[in-house]
Amino acid sequence: MRILSLLFLACISSTVLGQINDTTRQIVQEALFEALNSVDSAFSSEPSVADGEIVSSQIANEESKKLQFTGDVLEVATQLLVQKYGVGILPAANQVLEELNAGETASRKKRSVDSNSDEDSEDDSTAENFVAGLRQKRQSRGKRQGGGGGGRGGGGRGGDRDQDGRKKRNSGEITPGGPGSTEYSNPTSNQTCQGPPKSCSDPVHDRIRSITGYCNNRGKPTQANSVTSIRRLLGTTSYTDGLGAIRSKSVTGAALPSTRLISNKLHDEGSTPNFSPSVNHLHMQIGQFIAHDIIFMPSSTAKDGSSLNCTSCSSPTTVSTNCAPIPAPADDKYFKPVSSSEARCIRLTRALNGQSGFGVRTQIDQNSHYLDMSAVYGSSDCEARTVRSFSNGLLKTNTASGYVLPPQAPNDTNCQSKNPYYCFTAGDFRNCLHPGLLPLHVIFIKEHNRIAAKVKTAQPSWNDEQIYQFVRKIMIGQWQHIVYNEYLPKLLTDKYLTDFNLKTMKPGSGAFRGYDAGMDAALSGEFAAAAFRFGHSQSRQDFARQDAANKTIGAYDLGYNIFYSDQVYQKSLGGWETMLMGLIKTAAMTVDRYFSFPIRNQLFEIRGKNASGVDLIAVNIMRGRDVGLMPYVKYRSLVGLPAVNTWNDMSSTFSAANLAALKTVYADPADVDLYSGLVMETPLAGGQLGPTASWIIAEQFRALKTGDRFYYENQVTNTAAFTPDQIDAIRRVKLAKIFCENTDIITTINTDMFDLNSSQVACSSIPDIDLRLFF
Template identity: 25%
Template sequence: MARWLENYAKSTILSSIKLWNNLDTHSLQVCIFCSVGIDAPRRFGVLGEELPSARVISNELHKADGQSPRNDKLTMMVMQWGQFIDHEFVSTPVMKDTMGANIDCCDEGNENRTECFPIRIPDDDPFYNRTCMSMVRSAPVLDHDCEPGFREQMNQVTSYIDASAIYGSTEDQSISLRAFEGGLLKIYEDNETNSEQLPPDTNDKYTIEAPKDRCALAGDKRVNVVPALGWSHTCFMREHNRIAQELVGINADWDDETIFQQTRRINGQQNYREHICVKYDIIFHYCSIFGDGVRNLLFKDKNGISLDLPSLNIQRGRDHGIPGYNHWRKHCNLGQANMSYDGSFILPDHTEEQRLKIQNIYSHVDDIDLFPGAMTESLLPDSSVGPIFACLLGKQLKKLREGDRYWHETQDPIIKFTNDQLTELRKVSFARVLCDNFDVSQVQPDVFHVPGIGNERVDCDQIQGINLEKWVSCDFLPDGRPHFNSYCRKKRNRE
């Protein structure tokens, strides 16, 4: 059994690192649209003029003047799940100063540092009274032959949707989260709320406002960025421990390692299957307009300095050399943006109001950045995104599924689930997970949509869950894997 457990542990934690993950290599994005040579960010448009400030674009296209035009039938769970899934397979580190210190690109003399790509704030900005927003460039990485080339960025988490946000992207991270007893994850017993919370992170770099405050430890370090992320991580920590405790009762002969690895497989797949495969069209729901919290006050520090999320998204795209909006229109076989003889923009999937706003910002349609160009498109029917994001999200999620050799529907005889187990995994919904892990008595079956006709709130006992009896094993295969088959269950029933 030990040989299989060792191999399985390495595969579940490190498999994507060695072959597909970007931890030791680089991302697939090549900086083909860098402005100068192979390293500089995208700074200039097709006419040679400097691209408009990302903050100017944000002010014109992404400010919240009223109610969002996006889908009002979706719950906040869509946003939160989208953020959690994003953290599952993307984390791009930025460059650091000597000894790992952070760089402020707005400090005197820093704007022209190679690590810096600050955002220019206009003098007439409606919120900020400064002219610079700091942004440090993403850390570059050498190519497969350890040689310099076109600037590319690294990914410091596994590049799969594999529950690495829960269990970590490295073996050391996974070890730090485990209790090594009964297959459980570590917890913090909160006596004030009489609940199980994430274990505390003892990293002394955090700023704690009150002595009793604590930061949480999870598989992804961004767990502490906003309270809702902490909630998401807490949810799946509790779900892991719930499953592990039930498996202990079903298979008393399993040791800690077997319980942990089998629980990890179940916890990682039972939820991601529903919300990635079936509902990919709404998972990455965004709003085209942003309130002050993210557009003016993002990550406000003790000195009152804050950031603007849309501006950062635009500037980061330029840093990475991401081609402009029109490039992706062609990539997705959509009608390209064009210009009339008098210079007017022709944007096939934008309203006249948005067309004029974009035309007043950019000098040429080929200069339009992907983020604002796609975010301001008219929405597709019954969707929260326009044509470009529908295309790119669909392509990306398809690749995430087809490129993952541990995808739960794999037919690989060594790692596949049995047909009975797959049937059980397909029953699970996020609603059931909420019922099992929080003080919830009623919930709508589809938690991503507001309650209504056909999605009325029901008692939790009416929402089906997973039957872990399908994971009964009466023996082990020669390589140490638990042997799951119907004979085992029948044998257990007779006993």
């Protein structure tokens, strides 16, 4: 113990001096070796999961999977160091990690030069470098020269790095494009997934928003990119050990209630659904499309990259420490005990560990964090290729059903529908999560192709890449305008829209001058894992279809159609267009603490297998604990609400009935989970949400607006912004017109697309975007 104490003092001393010594290096490397052995050997016989056996919407892509092993090793190494030496060693440990990574980078570059190979390529991932470096060191323990590796934050993703310490993208050739633009060299479907140039000073980054978000912020090129970390509003977490252990104890010392128990007692709508008197179901659906644009928090995977089977209550000890199953009460009416001797748990896999150095467990967003239509265009360069036709700037479609749909995806193992009702390929693989989502994918694919056809006619000499980038820029501009001008005003009060600068400017008022390179546009965990999940309360059990005469012609049940696409193929019922009409013409559920039966019981359920799915609300609450969100009361200070010491301190923002309900579940107000607290606040007059949820959402959309160099209203130096006339053309765009232009059955439409009681107007009376202003 005396030796360990001396080593600890040595580490602290070197940290204070801003230097590290050989003792520190040895301590850190020993911890890394031990962690590597631990992660390598843990759960060597993980239960395999057959394709389709477990349905999930948060499947990690290859880049995310490569990060996980590194994150898991760093998590275990952090625990080892803290147990032996305390948290004071962590700054020095991260210095060692950076040093090791610098040595490995130099070694890799030398090997590349010696072998005349391109070892420093984008495909040579950080996680592989990190593990390879550690394993090489493990084989030659006596060597201390640099050659280890690092996680994303502890030196980046391997190879050439930007000032954030993260890997830069591969360079791509450029060629002159259309007026006012510069494109990548014209790609073909046979080319590799080549990204934009590495240097943010390259003129390509003046003109084109990258698919991943790279170089949007020139000073911090990887900020808010796909596969990068979320941020935390309070700068801290609720982890029991301060590192990654899920909060499980009340402030009283008793166990926190199971999140399924919370769901049963607080969030069951019962037999009397509450429908909104003024907001239609389309508002919910557009909200989900926004979420799929900017939020994708992938789940942890097994060592072979497959889904973890976290169904068993014992899975954290028998399958993976990344399992966090939710116990169902013994008297649960839907998730009944497996047997008289075996309790039932609702499966939950922890969000993938994107830990970037020694310290706290961190989650990532697999999508680009920006509002950039990732659901249409993808969030990786490979995803972007899969949706393009590489002809005349068009996106791929399939018309075998007699109307336009995205291309089929027969190899989608998550899809429960089989031949001939395959699911589809789109920018976001969740496009078939439920049938009501697919119409929006089709609408925006068709809108892209509609504009592309007009551009080809107007500019016949332009090649595919020029047309694609030109149309994509306009499409993203239209989308951002719809979100800020139509969607958010139906959600937030005018005060929040004003205070957070979320209002769009009127035509003729010039450009927006509020771009702030110091604004971090990355998603907050509070937004992604709690506040923006309010829309689950809006979702109905029944999704109606309506025909051109506004006559209801049937409905489908949400719980019976999660990752089933056969409803979309029902040509006799009007295909996806009557589903879209149903969204416009039927009421959403009121945003409150109550959720429909499918949302609480049947998400991802396989037809004919009751209780094979999950309770989304129990998952939402548990996800908050998983990612370390602080309890609800900690966030009230952000809004200026009074501190909470007793239940009565919450009376100004909760109804008496909701407070009474909370007391039946939680032992102390300091225990209340953020998600339940947010949906149980009394909504503000003129909005759908309470003050804390409104603040978290408004803060995020402010970051997405002012922190986005390519935001459509911007005029930023060295960025090919829209001209004032072009900005005004986009400001006149209405979602209604996009629906009119891309459907056959809509001839009259709402003047307010999200108002259930909206007056109607002829489609022909709504002006189309004037593309002449863009040439």
